[in-house]
Amino acid sequence: MAKLNLLDYGLFVYYLGEQGLAQSSIKTYGKCVTQFLKYGPDINDCNSYNKFLIQVSERSDKRGYCYFYALKHFIQFKFETKAKEILKNIIKPKMKDPKTVRHHLTKEKRIEVINKLESEKHQVVALIQYLTGLRVGDVLKLKQGDISWEDYKDKKVLRINSLCKGQKRTSVYVTNPTAIDIVSKFIKLDVEEKENKLFGKVDRYYFVTNSKKNIYNRILSAYIEYYKDLKTALGQCNVDITKFASHDFRRGFSRDVWDENNDIFTLKTALNHQNINTTARYLRFSGLTNLEILDNLQN
Numbered sequence: 655m656a657k658l659n660l661l662d663y664g665l666f667v668y669y670l671g672e673q674g675l676a677q678s679s680i681k682t683y684g685k686c687v688t689q690f691l692k693y694g695p696d697i698n699d700c701n702s703y704n705k706f707l708i709q710v711s712e713r714s715d716k717r718g719y720c721y722f723y724a725l726k727h728f729i730q731f732k733f734e735t736k737a738k739e740i741l742k743n744i745i746k747p748k749m750k751d752p753k754t755v756r757h758h759l760t761k762e763k764r765i766e767v768i769n770k771l772e773s774e775k776h777q778v779v780a781l782i783q784y785l786t787g788l789r790v791g792d793v794l795k796l797k798q799g800d801i802s803w804e805d806y807k808d809k810k811v812l813r814i815n816s817l818c819k820g821q822k823r824t825s826v827y828v829t830n831p832t833a834i835d836i837v838s839k840f841i842k843l844d845v846e847e848k849e850n851k852l853f854g855k856v857d858r859y860y861f862v863t864n865s866k867k868n869i870y871n872r873i874l875s876a877y878i879e880y881y882k883d884l885k886t887a888l889g890q891c892n893v894d895i896t897k898f899a900s901h902d903f904r905r906g907f908s909r910d911v912w913d914e915n916n917d918i919f920t921l922k923t924a925l926n927h928q929n930i931n932t933t934a935r936y937l938r939f940s941g942l943t944n945l946e947i948l949d950n951l952q953n
Contacts, residue, residue, distance in 0.1 A: 663688075664871065669731045671870035674819045676791040677877035678900065680870065686724035697732060700743040707745055719747050756905060757897045764906055767898075770887035776880050778840045779861055780903060782814070785833055786826040787907030787925055790880065790900040792816045794873045798858040801841060812837060824926045908936045 663684065670680045695702030703725055710721045725744070730737045759767070768780045779793050795817055804813035804827065812828040828834055838844070841860045862872045881900060888895045904925075911924045922933040 664868065666728065666731050667874065668868055668870050670727060671873070673727070674817075674822070675727075676789050676819065676901075677794060677874050678791070678881075680791075680874055681877070682720060683724035683727055686721050687728045690721075690725060690728075698736075698740075700740045703729075703740070704743075704745045707747075711747065722747055755897060756902055757893060758909055759893065759898065759902070759906060761906075761910065763891065763893070764903065767884070767887050767891050767893065770890045771883050772886065773879075773883055774840065775861055776883045778837055779880060780884070780900075781833055781836060782828070783900070783903035784907065785828055785830065786814065787904045787911070788814070788816055788826060789819065789904055790877060791873065792818050794859075794861050794876050794880075796860050798860070801837070801843060801860070803843070810834075812843075818926060822926065822928075905936065912937065 666687065667680055667684060670683060675683070690703075690706050691697075693702075693706055695706060707721060707725070722744075726741060729740050729744075733740065764784055768777055768784060771777045771780060779790065782788060782793050783790060793816070796814065800815045802813050802815075803810050805811075806827070806829065812834050814826050814828065816824055816826065818824050828837060859869070859872075862869070862876045865872050865875075867875070877900075884900060885895045888898055908921060908925060911921050915921070918930065918933055918937065921936070922930050925933060925936070927933045
């Protein structure tokens with residue numbers, strides 16, 4: 655039976671991280687590939703991949719695309735020159751996954767969820783997501799020096815330089831005084847700057863614990879802890895935990911930007927999208943444009 659040993663699995667996780675995938679995607683793709691290998695396939699034969707994808711689709715078609723992209727990354731990881739040849743013969747799902755109906759929580763409800771998080775570290779992670787729309791993986795990857803002071807309109811704000819999906823660098827800002835105080839105190843920003851002057855920069859991650867594991871496994875572990883805390887907090891706030899996840903802070907952020915500006919190009923910039931079609935998906939799947947049309951017609 656084909657098997658992915660611990661070393662190969664660690665390398666695969668590292669590879670996915672290098673592709674700029676979110677931690678939730680890394681976790682899911684790892685599970686998909688592990689499930690595929692349990693069938694004992696011939697990983698050199700595209701028929702093995704197709705047989706598995708057909709079986710998965712028959713059992714649960716809504717995950718078809720997820721399994722397809724997991725296997726695509728696995729093939730690219732295992733085969734450098736042969737990957738294209740295998741991929742061109744693999745069956746691609748006909749329809750994209752139907753999206754889960756999400757809860758678009760109000761600002762007040764999202765703040766309530768953040769306050770219910772047990773860990774102070776997780777509260778800061780969620781707060782940054784809520785205010786900037788960053789993906790949770792982008793926040794967890796922040797390390798010493800990525801958050802700094804910036805002068806803006808005669809006041810100091812926090813500048814966050816994030817390494818986002820696709821290895822793109824982007825800058826977002828925290829301007830709310832209360833949030834600035836919470837974030838800067840937690841990461842010990844002023845203390846960090848003094849230490850840098852004396853001893854130079856030390857590579858330290860703000861939200862990931864020190865460990866001998868590689869950084870992508872450490873980030874994945876941090877994400878799992880964060881998600882567990884979030885699920886508990888959602889339950890305490892009477893929110894269906896199957897309809898709200900960490901990425902919904904980004905979806906909620908997109909809704910806030912849309913409500914404030916009603917302009918897709920502004921939203922594209924705020925979400926740091928390269929393609930406006932990606933931004934349009936946030937509006938389409940959230941029903942925001944439909945809601946506005948019906949509200950205008952009915953009132």
